[in-house]
Amino acid sequence: MKKLKRGFLLIAFNNSEMDYIKMACCCALTIKSHLKYNHITLVTESTNWLKKILSDKEIEKIFDNIIIVDIPNQKNIRTHYDSPWTKFKAPFLNNKRANAYEISPYEETILLDVDYLVMDNMFDLVWDNTEDFLINKNAINLRNKKFHEKEIRLSESGIPMYWATIIYFKKSELAKRIFDLTIFIKDNYLFYKHLYKFPGSLFRNDYVFSIAIHIISGFVNSNIKSFPISTIKTMDQKDDIVEVNKDDILFLSHDPKKPWINHLVKLDKTDVHVLNKRSLLRQYEKMIKTFLN
Amino acid sequence: MKQGFLVVAENNNDIDFIQMAYTLALSLKSSQSKIKKLSIITTETNIDKKYSDVFDKIIVCKKDDDWKNKSKSLDTTSLCASYYDLTPYDKTIVLDTDMVFTNDISTWWEILSDKELIFTTNVKTFRGDNITNDYYRKVYTKNKLPNIYTGLFYFKKGDVSKAFFTMVNTIFENWKMFFDQLEEEYRPTFLSADIAYAIAYKLLGLPDYSHLSIPTFIHMKSQLQDIGKAKEDWTSFLNVFTNKNLDIKINNYNQMYPLHYHDKNFLTKELIESYELC
Numbered sequence: 001m002k003k004l005k006r007g008f009l010l011i012a013f014n015n016s017e018m019d020y021i022k023m024a025c026c027c028a029l030t031i032k033s034h035l036k037y038n039h040i041t042l043v044t045e046s047t048n049w050l051k052k053i054l055s056d057k058e059i060e061k062i063f064d065n066i067i068i069v070d071i072p073n074q075k076n077i078r079t080h081y082d083s084p085w086t087k088f089k090a091p092f093l094n095n096k097r098a099n100a101y102e103i104s105p106y107e108e109t110i111l112l113d114v115d116y117l118v119m120d121n122m123f124d125l126v127w128d129n130t131e132d133f134l135i136n137k138n139a140i141n142l143r144n145k146k147f148h149e150k151e152i153r154l155s156e157s158g159i160p161m162y163w164a165t166i167i168y169f170k171k172s173e174l175a176k177r178i179f180d181l182t183i184f185i186k187d188n189y190l191f192y193k194h195l196y197k198f199p200g201s202l203f204r205n206d207y208v209f210s211i212a213i214h215i216i217s218g219f220v221n222s223n224i225k226s227f228p229i230s231t232i233k234t235m236d237q238k239d240d241i242v243e244v245n246k247d248d249i250l251f252l253s254h255d256p257k258k259p260w261i262n263h264l265v266k267l268d269k270t271d272v273h274v275l276n277k278r279s280l281l282r283q284y285e286k287m288i289k290t291f292l293n
Numbered sequence: 294m295k296q297g298f299l300v301v302a303e304n305n306n307d308i309d310f311i312q313m314a315y316t317l318a319l320s321l322k323s324s325q326s327k328i329k330k331l332s333i334i335t336t337e338t339n340i341d342k343k344y345s346d347v348f349d350k351i352i353v354c355k356k357d358d359d360w361k362n363k364s365k366s367l368d369t370t371s372l373c374a375s376y377y378d379l380t381p382y383d384k385t386i387v388l389d390t391d392m393v394f395t396n397d398i399s400t401w402w403e404i405l406s407d408k409e410l411i412f413t414t415n416v417k418t419f420r421g422d423n424i425t426n427d428y429y430r431k432v433y434t435k436n437k438l439p440n441i442y443t444g445l446f447y448f449k450k451g452d453v454s455k456a457f458f459t460m461v462n463t464i465f466e467n468w469k470m471f472f473d474q475l476e477e478e479y480r481p482t483f484l485s486a487d488i489a490y491a492i493a494y495k496l497l498g499l500p501d502y503s504h505l506s507i508p509t510f511i512h513m514k515s516q517l518q519d520i521g522k523a524k525e526d527w528t529s530f531l532n533v534f535t536n537k538n539l540d541i542k543i544n545n546y547n548q549m550y551p552l553h554y555h556d557k558n559f560l561t562k563e564l565i566e567s568y569e570l571c
Contacts, residue, residue, distance in 0.1 A: 157520040157531055157544050159420075195545060219547035221421050 003171075006108040006127050007039030007064070009100055013071055014049060017090035018080075018277055021049050022284045024114040026244075028062045029291035031118045033246060034269075037127055039064045043096065043103055045071040054288075061292060067103060072096050076203045081237035082278040084254050097164060097205045098186045101171075101179035111167040115274045119247065122229050122271060131225045132172035135209060137162045138231040139273070142239055142253040142265045154207060155197040159214045160221070163232050164205035165273050174216070181212035234273040241279040244287055296384040296402060297330035297349055301372045304337060308557055311337060311344055313390045316560060318347040319568035320393040323539055327399040331388075334372050334379050350381045373486040374465045376448070377458035389444040391560075392510065392553045393568075395541050401447075401507050409453040412441035412494070414503040416512035417550060418519055419531065419543040428516040432479040438491040440503065444553050445510045453499070460493040510551040513543075513559075528558040535564060539571055 008031055012020035021044065028040045042063045044050070050059055050066075071093065078092040096103075100111050110123055126134065137160050139147040146152070154161055169175035185192050185208045198207050213222045235241070238254040240262075247269050252262040274280045298321060302314035311333075318331040330349035338353055345351055354372060372379070376387055384406060405411055416424050427434045434440075448454040464471045468484045471492055475481075481488055515523040524530065534542040541548045554560070 157518065159545070197544075214545070219542060219545060220549060 004039060004065075004106050006037055007041055007106045007110075008123075009041050009043060009104050009106070009109050009111045010114050011043040011096050011100070011103075011111075012114050013045055013093040013096075015091040015093060017088065019049075019281055019284075020114055022053065022281055023277060025054070025062055026280055026284060026287050027112060027114045027116055027118070029287055031112075031123075032062065033291050034118050034121055036121070036124045039106075041065040041067055041105055043067045043069055043100075045069065058288075058292060065105060067105070069096065069099075069103065074203065078202055080277065082276055083240050084238045084259060086278075092202065094205055095186055095203060098179060098182035098208060100167075101169065101176055104169075104171075106171075108170050109168070111164075111169070113165045113273065115277055115280055116165055117244070117249065117272050117274060117280075119249065119267065119271050120229075120269045122227065125228050126168050129168065129170070131168075132170045132174040133178055134168035134225055134227050135162045135164070135213070136166060136226045136230055136232050137210075138226070139163055139234045140231050141234055141236055142251050142267070142272075143255070143263060147234060150199065151206075154210060155199070158196055158198065159210055161206055162210045162213055162224075163273075164209045165232055166227060167209070168227065178209075178212050178216055181215055182208045185211050229271070232273050233267065233270055235275055235279075237275045239276055239279070241274070241276070241283055244283045244290070246290060294384060295382045296328050297332055297382040298328070298386050298388055299332050299334065299376065299380050299382070300388050300390045302333045302335050302337075302390050303372075310390050311335070311340055312565070313557075313560060315344040315347055316565050316568055317388065317390060317392055317394075319565075319571070320395070320539070322347070323568060323571045324394040324397055325399055326397050328402060330382075332381050334375075336372075352379050352381065354379070373443070374458065374462045374489075377450070377455060384447070384449040386445065386447050386508075387443070388551070389553055391555055391557065392444070392551055393541070394551050395539065395548050396550065398507075398551065404507060405447040406449060408447070408502070409451045410446070410448045410457055410499065411502055411505075411508065412446040412490075413444060413508045413510060414440055414442065414501075415506065415509050416442055416444075416517075416553075417509060418517060419511055419513060419548065420519075420546050421511075421549065422519060424512060424517045426517060426519075429514055432475065432481060432488060433491060435479040436475045438488070439494045439499075439501065441491055441494055442510075442512070443487050443490050444512070445508050445551055447508060457493055457497060457499070460497055461489055464489040464492055510553050511548055512553050513555045515556075526556045526558055528556050533559065535567055537567070537571075539567060 010024045010027055012024040014020050024042055031038045031040055040063050047066060072095050074093055074095050076092045077089050079089050081087055108127055141147055151161055192211050196211055213224050235251060240252045242250040242252060249267050251265045253265045255261045300314050302310040304310050314333050321331050322329050332350040333348050334352045336354050418424055472480055513527055515525050515527045531544045
């Protein structure tokens, strides 16, 4: 296959609870709308569902390339919130991310979570980078507060947590080594859970990449660079989206210290990681109308 | 020019400081490419041959029981005032006994030799982050004393270092008078060599080298590790791993600088044997 120069890689597998294909469409629409370089490859197990929800013409407008891979064989159940009042569990088929290096058709790839909405042009600054690999380790919530303590390090006395939400990589020795390591860590996840003392039983790419970066850096704090905007604005699972417009999003931000309060927060031309996935799916129809026409 | 490392090692009822100095000497031999010599200052006269063989010089001083009434750390404190006269070297790095070296710091000697006297002012956590908290150093911050660490410092013979140790001696001899000038709430009730050094440094108006990244060391006192409130014996909750190259990992972090382990449980029989085999 001919190598494409640069583009975005979105990995999406649907499950019984969550429509990741629709989320990938939302993510892709924002990429197309805000970025000059916006070639997008969707990685999924089948196009059947995509063809049910969109016409061929619409699909072509959203995705430039679709790669079909086997659905991950994975039992990974995640607890989600949809606002503070609804809690549910859903399968989380996320272990293909470690294979992104092999899967990517690009010389330079930006790997994005499908629940990431691109509302500014930061990614246009990233291409042709002198670095082979970029990843962020800082996240703040909608109220500009630091994210949960347990999302800052893998454990209180552990290594810093990098967010696998957005990753830039070049086809390069360093990136290949990092991804090879992530596959090894994925395959030996319980061992690394014991070694790095991270909590819970959920398979998290954030942990896998954090450990890989720690190892590749010689078991000291890493010099791996961040994106130009080094902090990921993150909407918490207990927050909600009021509406998505072309350049801005209006949220209700839940204050855990005062749970009776929801702050109205408007993000203008700011990328955001939407952790309340159902709130994003509620915006799907509107986003198709707003961004596609 | 003679160069080398120097420690004070004085056993007490609980702790075998000579064994610690022995392990430190072995770690220097295995990690340093140029200057590997460690001399000890002690009042012990009967040192096991296995230990004495690894030391460059053993400088035996007479016990001075008078110091026991003044100092928390028995005789060792009085000896700390005498480094200038007792060192067998022209250029000396003075260390705390409860340290080991994992990496070669040979390049430091040349950099440090530009100064006559330089103390560590920046210390690190096991994760390599600079320590900014003053949990154990309130007496320094509240009295605006220079934040110098005596755990690792360098001096070469000369006017400045001689004046410094002369001042330290004066403070030692009149420590109550000097310590009375400190804020009462944060005033040590015993003669602390660390505080006496800081007072001497301040009184002589010696330069502030806190912008320099070396000398430095990893300071393993628990409350400095940025891990919340923790038990003082960090070995009870952080994993320690060593390999046959004598690299040391703490919670899977490679230790790249001199390690001031502080918690004596760190020095296991197995660790000492690994150094002996190397």
